[in-house]
Amino acid sequence: MKYTIKETDNIQLIKILDLNNLLVDESLTEEVTQHIQQGNTEFIIDLAALEYIVSAGLSLLISILTRARSAGGDVVILNISDKLQRIFLITRLHSTFTVKETLEDAIEHFAKANVR
Numbered sequence: 001m002k003y004t005i006k007e008t009d010n011i012q013l014i015k016i017l018d019l020n021n022l023l024v025d026e027s028l029t030e031e032v033t034q035h036i037q038q039g040n041t042e043f044i045i046d047l048a049a050l051e052y053i054v055s056a057g058l059s060l061l062i063s064i065l066t067r068a069r070s071a072g073g074d075v076v077i078l079n080i081s082d083k084l085q086r087i088f089l090i091t092r093l094h095s096t097f098t099v100k101e102t103l104e105d106a107i108e109h110f111a112k113a114n115v116r
Contacts, residue, residue, distance in 0.1 A: 019057030041073025
């Protein structure tokens with residue numbers, strides 16, 4: 001398996017182990033869409049296992065973000081390496097995604113967003 005999804009505090013936690021397989025990418029997109037259709041629109045994407053990311057992987061992350069935000073939710077990226085952080089800076093995705101260092105910080109981001 002190239003990714004896992006589990007729920008924590010009503011947030012879908014996606015741990016991505018590989019973003020270099022288009023079949024996995026399509027499978028993940030379909031699963032995210034199913035979660036959104038069920039009303040689960042908040043996602044944390046853990047990239048700790050990734051050493052690098054190709055453009056198709058970046059496209060997948062943007063797709064998940066777009067779907068979540070269109071449904072009134074959001075995506076937080078978690079555990080990005082220095083190399084991935086540079087890619088996020090070069091592509092300016094650091095200003096598009098919320099990036100947190102710990103799972104607790106990511107969960108807190110959603111808790112604050114839901115207190116309105």
